[in-house]
Amino acid sequence: MTMASNDRWQRVAARAEIKHGEALARELGGEPIALTEIDGQIYAISDTCTHEFALLSQGFLEAGEIECPLHAARFDVRTGRCLAGPAMQDLEVFEVKIEGDDVYVRKILRNGG
Numbered sequence: 001m002t003m004a005s006n007d008r009w010q011r012v013a014a015r016a017e018i019k020h021g022e023a024l025a026r027e028l029g030g031e032p033i034a035l036t037e038i039d040g041q042i043y044a045i046s047d048t049c050t051h052e053f054a055l056l057s058q059g060f061l062e063a064g065e066i067e068c069p070l071h072a073a074r075f076d077v078r079t080g081r082c083l084a085g086p087a088m089q090d091l092e093v094f095e096v097k098i099e100g101d102d103v104y105v106r107k108i109l110r111n112g113g
């Protein structure tokens with residue numbers, strides 16, 4: 001088994017698999033991520049709630065916000081921002097690019113340290 005590096009572009013889905021109003025669960029280098037579509041734009045966030053362990057893709061998605069299925073924390077799927085507790089921390093967001101019908105995702109590279 002090989003370890004995939006999260007900072008390289010990886011194809012995670014076909015564009016057509018990402019349906020409006022639904023979060024598609026995928027993995028990036030073994031990490032659960034959730035893909036969503038808002039106004040024709042694709043977004044990728046960490047699928048793991050920052051409160052306890054729950055997959056956000058199993059929660060409720062509406063108007064660009066995803067609600068955790070466990071204790072109802074809410075996050076903005078575009079920015080990863082935590083909008084309502086009990087979670088306090090924002091979600092990691094990933095870079096997305098579309099090539100034809102393929103959706104690629106990678107970790108956002110940060111400068112410096």
Ligand code: FES
Pocket residue numbers: 049050051052053054068069070071072073085086087
């Ligand atoms: S696990 Fe998501 S709000 Fe508690």
